């Protein structure tokens with residue numbers, strides 16, 4: 001009685017499940033707000049942590065760039081990279097409001113507004129010697145642009161390619177800088193967070209610890225009422241969310 005679980009339940013306020021639904025419930029008992037248990041201290045945070053630490057191998061001297069920086073995953077990447085020793089992180093997002101949030105709420109040191117700035121000029125200015133670590137949520141032309149600017153032994157973490165999910169095959173970007181991976185002895189590696197289930201307990205413990213210590217400040221974008229769900233989903237593709245988008249359909253007075 002009273003257990004908090006996480007499962008694929010559909011868009012409904014009540015559900016009857018037999019307990020075999022994936023993903024398995026994995027919320028840990030903590031003193032943190034329940035919303036963190038489906039955001040920073042859940043898959044969004046785990047994705048950022050696995051990407052930066054296990055795939056990206058972040059190092060203190062890295063010059064780091066993150067795309068989709070204001071999204072559910074990206075909003076955690078700078079703070080996690082810094083908790084792991086990074087010094088400076090540059091984030092890319094669309095629009096001045098989001099870019100202001102990147103600086104003030106998400107620990108990004110420099111920002112590029114890809115909708116208004118000259119991205120080439122900004123990358124030249126911020127990365128005169130090139131990029132060591134690129135956490136990519138966007139794919140497409142921006143990824144190609146980064147491929148052209150790799151430092152030696154650079155790592156590209158392919159987390160997502162949101163700029164290409166909804167376009168036709170013939171409109172997808174044709175990469176011209178892939179050969180730079182070889183020239184720069186660099187690595188580009190994708191990952192799927194559900195393949196890292198074995199490390200969830202360790203990741204959740206680490207993320208919760210950072211939240212308690214103030215090193216990780218979850219950015220949550222919560223709309224209220226089940227009737228807001230369709231717009232909340234559509235907003236993800238319109239770029240209207242900042243941080244982890246959630247819909248609250250009840251008001252449990254609980255902590256996880």
Ligand SMILES: NC(=O)c1ccc[n+]([C@@H]2O[C@H](COP(=O)([O-])OP(=O)(O)OC[C@H]3O[C@@H](n4cnc5c(N)ncnc54)[C@H](OP(=O)(O)O)[C@@H]3O)[C@@H](O)[C@H]2O)c1
Nearest residue numbers: 071072073093094137159160161162163191192193236239
């Ligand atoms: N590898 C994994 O296991 C794993 C796990 C979770 C998520 N993902 C992937 O990681 C990426 C980020 O996920 P998320 O949950 O952080 O997403 P999210 O919260 O939905 O954020 C998406 C953001 O991407 C930006 N965006 C949308 N369309 C774009 C476009 N055409 N060009 C550039 N930016 C665009 C928008 O911000 P702007 O306003 O700044 O454009 C939007 O707010 C997605 O591609 C997702 O599929 C991968």
